[in-house]
Amino acid sequence: MLNIRRLSANATGFRKELDQLLAWETVSNDAVNDIVKEVVLAVKSKGDAALLEYTARFDRLQLKSGSDLEIPTSELHAALERIPQDQREGLEISAERVRDYHQKQIQNSWSYTESDGTLLGQQVTPLDKVGLYVPGGKAAYPSSVIMNAIPAKVAGVKELIMVVPTPDGVVNDMVLAAAAICGVDRVFTLGGAQAVAALAYGTETVPQVDKIVGPGNIFVATAKRMVFGTVGIDMIAGPSEILVYCDGKTNPDWIAMDLFSQAEHDEDAQSILVTQDAAFADQVHESMSRLVKTLPREEIITKAITDRGAIIVVDDEEQAMEMINIIAPEHLELSVEDPQALLPKIRHAGAIFMGRYTAEALGDYCAGPNHVLPTSRTARFSSPLGVYDFQKRSSLIMCSADGASELGKIAAVLADGEGLQAHAASARYRIKKD
């Protein structure tokens, strides 16, 4: 049998065991920090020259000049022509569905006028320039290009700049094809901390952006943290997680495979089954033990399930909901008869997959919602990547003469109370003299 932790929600010491199971902190050690700091400072001060040097060193790619770093748009379209027809169609349908869904997230400017003529509101505008980091090599995912690029484009971002390392010059056609489909404006063959630094500060060749999004390894994540403030960044993602809640009436093979679809991402991924049906828990465990052997990524799955997986048996639906809100999972499957009835009880989850047919994998690729989701319990305070991450707001205040006079009186009193007399004087200038 596949080795997986079996827990009962009522056992002594359960909560402590659960907390230990969930604990995760992405810590950059000092060595990583030092390397990243050096790379970031070098790119900031030497620009293209530093990029060429690091690309030669880390990606074993000798380029003559800064302009060689750019992959021309024609190459993206050539890749789109090259890939198999079913992959091309898959990417195109995925992009279309993701676009349709994200268009519902567009926020619009609003304002209202008070009875004295004072106008208040917010003006919503897109970011000017966004950088999209795409990992190269093994973890090169075209779906990730779609999920990051489409919301930016839907928001109206004028220039979307993608960086993707091409170690030893190897490019991933599906990734380039996805960039073509999404309308990425420029692509540079750059990776690691040097790519992040180039986007944050700009070089002779790479434009400076306003925000950097996209997944990456510990060097990329550390560099993003370092440049945060100079540019915006998205969340630093932890390992992927899934919590499946099942009433015991879904095919156990389906549930086993759904759990594996997270576990196969990497050895730190976390898959948890919650059910009130102890016999069903056994069946899923049996399915997992049988099915794992059929999968190419058996080794990764086995380690992830053994180290960080769990099957938790609860008393009833209510206790299951409690479990969900404690765990605040990135992906939540509600494999039950009436999942909508449970929604009002769910306070924290990145994405909620409802019903027996809604495999989490459908959301990863083509259902429409974003697959960039809050991990490591951060769904308690954050949201899926969306159009709102590429829009920003400016407050609007336009006081009428009457409005300014009335507000001026209040502001002056409070400013004096805070000892800020220039504020008070500035407000009093606008009070009407009788």
Add this chain to the structure above:
Amino acid sequence: MLNIRRLSANATGFRKELDQLLAWETVSNDAVNDIVKEVVLAVKSKGDAALLEYTARFDRLQLKSGSDLEIPTSELHAALERIPQDQREGLEISAERVRDYHQKQIQNSWSYTESDGTLLGQQVTPLDKVGLYVPGGKAAYPSSVIMNAIPAKVAGVKELIMVVPTPDGVVNDMVLAAAAICGVDRVFTLGGAQAVAALAYGTETVPQVDKIVGPGNIFVATAKRMVFGTVGIDMIAGPSEILVYCDGKTNPDWIAMDLFSQAEHDEDAQSILVTQDAAFADQVHESMSRLVKTLPREEIITKAITDRGAIIVVDDEEQAMEMINIIAPEHLELSVEDPQALLPKIRHAGAIFMGRYTAEALGDYCAGPNHVLPTSRTARFSSPLGVYDFQKRSSLIMCSADGASELGKIAAVLADGEGLQAHAASARYRIKKD
């Protein structure tokens, strides 16, 4: 004459000089980092005992037990009774106007159903618990309590926990009164990195929260950066800034005082006037030189204006707009005849104060919009504090049997393309067998 930088937008080397003027990086030095790390770890491991020790050391306040850290709600209401009537009314009107405005920001859950019965959408929920840091001593601002607490409460945050240091046991009645008005749920007499750590990890007495907001000194800011990820945080604010664009037809005294209302915050604050009218620039300079002497905070203002202030003369309105979008100011005053006509050209600003009557100070206290705004050019990618900072979203996906079958085919192709076979298998289980 008050010493202020006078620049012409067309002079040689202007852009370089502007960039230097705008440059600002909040850097925590190693000494601060080390102290904060020690404090955070001590609170995480020793809880209340560490809080009592640091409060005795840093705030010279000897408390016997954890429960002494809490200021009972009755004391907040007593403070509200104690303060002068005009201050009480000012705070109450301010809170009401801020509440009215922020209610317009509430985001609601949404969903739609596709023709095959598949449902997609987002569920919007409030954060459970939020911590609000309020500085003590000199920079104790009741308006800051209102601006941070009201959006959280409007969002539906269940428990809002405020921390405010009371050095030597001195409490600020206006701050406590504001907390009473805003319905803050619990208040603890805690400050510095220890307060942030207590909120992030929880102690025997202080509840663990999901997000920490509010301004603070370099120790507080460093601690917030350190606990980010375990909890959410708001932006780390830099010094306050204002850019006033004036067509030359507003009373120069008004403009001078508006510039001072930011400069008086602290010596690093930045006040910039942009105008196409060189004679008006002289008039404002004259007003500033005369008015600064009338203000209690003359010394702070003089230093801020001399070190970081500027008067920039431009050719015309178009060049003024260019200036605004480069500077991306926290506060932007459009002191012109038809400010609304300029809005479509403004891409980056925290808050836009329109017309000659709309002093920035009105927005600080009672106009309605939030006074917590993006500083140091971060308006390029971020927004005023709002209800949206206390709400979060969960994606909703509920596939019909037909929908899952069609999506399953696409997902399987793309998952295979990415080498993720468990994803592919999980999707294929949902494809209908003919």
